Amino acid sequence: MVIIEGSSWLEDVSNVDQSYSSSVLTTTAATLVICLATCVREKTSKASTYNTLTSTCDCYDSLTTSTSVKGNRLWTRHIEGYLYNSQLGWYIKVVADQRKSHWEAESDCAVDGGRLVVLDTVAKHTYITGLPEVLYENFYRLGATDVAVEDTFVWDTGSVVSRQSLLWGGYQPDNKWGYQNCLTLYKWLYDDVTCNSTMNFICELV
Known part of the structure; x- marks a missing residue:
């Protein structure tokens, strides 16, 4: 678990190497923590992928599975005070x-x-x-x-x-x-x- 600005991010290990669409933000980030912090600032972000091979960070407001992308790690956002139904x-x-x-x-x-x-x-x-x-x-x-x-x-x-x-x-x-x-x-x-x-x-x- 990674905690950033009141949001807990949990890695979804069952969905490694999956890509999700459509992202509300795509950017590069030097580290996973920077990626997750970026997605926290996107109010609608419910999940994030950080690709360890390309340093690509994507923030998502839904989790519609699309094409597998090697190196992707999916993190789902758990926000303080809120229940999450996956x-x-x-x-x-x-x-x-x-x-x-x-x-x-x-x-x-x-x-x-x-x-x-x-x-x-x-x-x-x-x-x-x-x-x-x-x-x-x-x-x-x-x-x-x-x-x-x-x-x-x-x-x-x-x-x-x-x-x-x-x-x-x-x-x-x-x-x-x-x-x-x-x-x-x-x-x-x-x-x-x-x-x-x-x-x-x-x-x-x-």
Whole structure:
């Protein structure tokens, strides 16, 4: 393990000599440590390869395997406070010791170079609800609102949260109290709540 500026880098020995695409940055570096430090400064970097033969350093925001390149060593980034799911290529942080409004939580996530979590696939939802930190009875802020168009919740990625999704709680969204324009996870299902109420939240790196 190599620790640089709050990020732990672990070598993935099962993927030696593999190349990954597309890199967000390609440069030369005299040493592995310089390479990893360079990739730390790229907020979206989730992995790095350092080629010991050519001194080529690549930083990646995804791990799509392509052509084998002799001499490559793959390092995956583990960021302090974040959990990493290698199958999803996903960094998430469950904030269970602070309660924030939607806008405050959004700002906190942005400090890390991230955003409130987008649970736009069943795989992501299954992973999150399977974490021991995510308690059934707690509310957790998610990255979607219907601020632009009432009753049309949109993820921060721009995709719409389907009204037909089985991930909605019963009779949700209902805007029961008015101005329930922000999305949360409650009892492991979607629920609409007011944006200014305070609750736990989940960040993801992008």
